[in-house]
Amino acid sequence: MLKKTIESLNPYVPEVPLADLEKQLGVPKIVRMSANENPFGTSDNVRQAVLNWNFNQARDYPDGDAEQLRQAVAKFVQVDPDQLLFGCGLDEVIELVARTFIEPGDEVLEPWPTFSEYKLHAEIEDAKIVDVPVNETTGQFDLDALAAAITPKTKLIWLCNPNNPTGTYLQPEAIRDFLKKVPANVLVLLDEAYMEFVTEVAQPSALPLLKEFDNLVLMRTFSKIYGLASFRVGYAVIPKALISSMQSVRLPYNLNTLSQVAALAALQDQDFVTQTRQRVATARQAWETFLTQQGLTYYHSQANFVFFNAPQAEQLKDYLLQNGYLVRSGLRPDWLRITYGSTEQNQAVQKLIQTFY
Numbered sequence: 001m002l003k004k005t006i007e008s009l010n011p012y013v014p015e016v017p018l019a020d021l022e023k024q025l026g027v028p029k030i031v032r033m034s035a036n037e038n039p040f041g042t043s044d045n046v047r048q049a050v051l052n053w054n055f056n057q058a059r060d061y062p063d064g065d066a067e068q069l070r071q072a073v074a075k076f077v078q079v080d081p082d083q084l085l086f087g088c089g090l091d092e093v094i095e096l097v098a099r100t101f102i103e104p105g106d107e108v109l110e111p112w113p114t115f116s117e118y119k120l121h122a123e124i125e126d127a128k129i130v131d132v133p134v135n136e137t138t139g140q141f142d143l144d145a146l147a148a149a150i151t152p153k154t155k156l157i158w159l160c161n162p163n164n165p166t167g168t169y170l171q172p173e174a175i176r177d178f179l180k181k182v183p184a185n186v187l188v189l190l191d192e193a194y195m196e197f198v199t200e201v202a203q204p205s206a207l208p209l210l211k212e213f214d215n216l217v218l219m220r221t222f223s224k225i226y227g228l229a230s231f232r233v234g235y236a237v238i239p240k241a242l243i244s245s246m247q248s249v250r251l252p253y254n255l256n257t258l259s260q261v262a263a264l265a266a267l268q269d270q271d272f273v274t275q276t277r278q279r280v281a282t283a284r285q286a287w288e289t290f291l292t293q294q295g296l297t298y299y300h301s302q303a304n305f306v307f308f309n310a311p312q313a314e315q316l317k318d319y320l321l322q323n324g325y326l327v328r329s330g331l332r333p334d335w336l337r338i339t340y341g342s343t344e345q346n347q348a349v350q351k352l353i354q355t356f357y
């Protein structure tokens, strides 16, 4: 018999492949600006590493511990290699967190709106999800309200920083103050999928807080700034006391060999990361200037996308799609999320928005 909760789930539905959408709509070329990928592609280092890969390894199982990648990431983020858990994208890490820690009846806290997978996996585990709305004006998390929502049943708290879809960013100091209010038996999951895009402060990550708090898990992905979404590599830095239970829940070969090769090559090209961050910052500035000129309300983003209040959002989305640009709606009524594209793409979309209104 199907679990009762499964019937009522509202799962993430992957987007229709662009080629199918183009055919369906009769639009010759559609640019995806809806999935927060890297508009500037992928490091050439990755192309070389993948092309140089020894195909004879295809018949071998991957290294289940991703040892080479583990050592490199550990050195890069300066943590013990034994604290790292890799997943088939952060999607898998989120699922693993839910499967390992949530029991039916637990409460899971999250700001709202945020990344939808947290809720989905809490619901699969029969937990009660408690949404704490973000500040309506700024889009920032209401950390006081989040702390006040903690009850004896609270098991997990999700914090996405910068947050998807609002793009808002919290400095490590604010996170530290919040963590001091969280009981030690409540796990805080800090999703830093977009952290590398932050330009507001020089050391934006909450990584140093891992030394202070035993109930903090930090998550990163190669899908965003590294431009490797198709390879599916994400990882979490996990307190030592918790990692062995998570390792025993995960599949033994969850990271294929070529993905390990690609992620390692991507990590080794930090120039690409720096360049992407700068180009994204330029795009961000251009979008904020445009939205201000249009009189459209937006949240100040530190990620590679902007979330803004768009009257007749669904009609605007359709209009953009007919003209070759796919953006994201449905995250909040009358708001759209647009992933920054190249300068040309951004200007084209901005012109279309101007024409629409």
Ligand code: PMP
Binding pocket: 035, 036, 088, 089, 090, 091, 092, 115, 160, 164, 191, 193, 221, 222, 223, 229, 232, 233, 234
């Ligand atoms: N966390 C956040 C906040 C995201 O936006 C995404 C992807 N959209 C993910 C995690 C999952 O990323 P991936 O599985 O590609 O690593």
